[in-house]
Amino acid sequence: LTWLTKVDDSPQDRRGDGYNPHLNVLVPYGFIIPGKMNRIKQALRAALQEPDLIIHYGYTREPARMVHALKYITRATFLDGMWAPDVAASIYNFHNAQVWGKWDGEPAWSLDSLEGEPELADLPDPLAVESLESGICPRCGKPIDWAGPFPIKALAGMEKQDLGAGYYELAQVRAPPGMDLVMMLRAAGYLGPVGIGELCGN
Structure with a gap:
């Protein structure tokens, strides 16, 4: 499991009213060697026309760290609508986690491969x-x-x-x-x- 993060969160970036978005991406892929990662970073900076784009990369094979990354990335951070009622109204029914893409390979798993009786009715x-x-x-x-x-x-x-x-x-x-x-x-x-x-x- 690999994750890429677009972060503008250094201490100096926390000052002022600037908008510093964070984009986290989980990718089911092997370890990306530094040379390839640098090419990916350059491509992202060019595509987004953001030469100062900061990209952090991490890789793990440990299930506990994979679960932690998944929970961290998909956690809700806007917890109280009273913080900004106009923002709360504008993002009503927004889903923080999205999945897209196309899987052309063999299925990674299926209901038939699970142990126990499938309770499809439920x-x-x-x-x-x-x-x-x-x-x-x-x-x-x-x-x-x-x-x-x-x-x-x-x-x-x-x-x-x-x-x-x-x-x-x-x-x-x-x-x-x-x-x-x-x-x-x-x-x-x-x-x-x-x-x-x-x-x-x-």
Whole structure:
């Protein structure tokens, strides 16, 4: 496991109001020799048109250090929305870790290679999560108008299916005769916004 870090974090850079972004990259690759690393650094500086770009490189084969690097790089650092409410609003639903690329080789592992009985019925649906992340309903394919996050405690006692990544699908129920949908949801403990419209086709 190899990681590259773009850092502008020397003590003198901490002074003032300058914006000093950090970009961490984990790469499943062998040790990069110094000559090749220097060529990579030069290419990055040229591509980003940043001749003073500082790049730190590290390599490890120790599982504990790999896990530490993964946890460190993907940790949340903006922990309180009151620090900067306008920033908090602008990054709502932002995902700090992204994965991209194409794997053309043999699979590194598969469910069949895992020991024990696979409990596929209990696994989240990755396609549903991908669809939700794109703002599309995974059931009917229509765009989703998000109202905002909802506390998971408020869903206690409600019939729901875990779709993964913090998304839950609530059972589609209709209000009994004489009770409208809003009243029924309030009675069930849901206090969030309610959009009345055509139910999902599923």
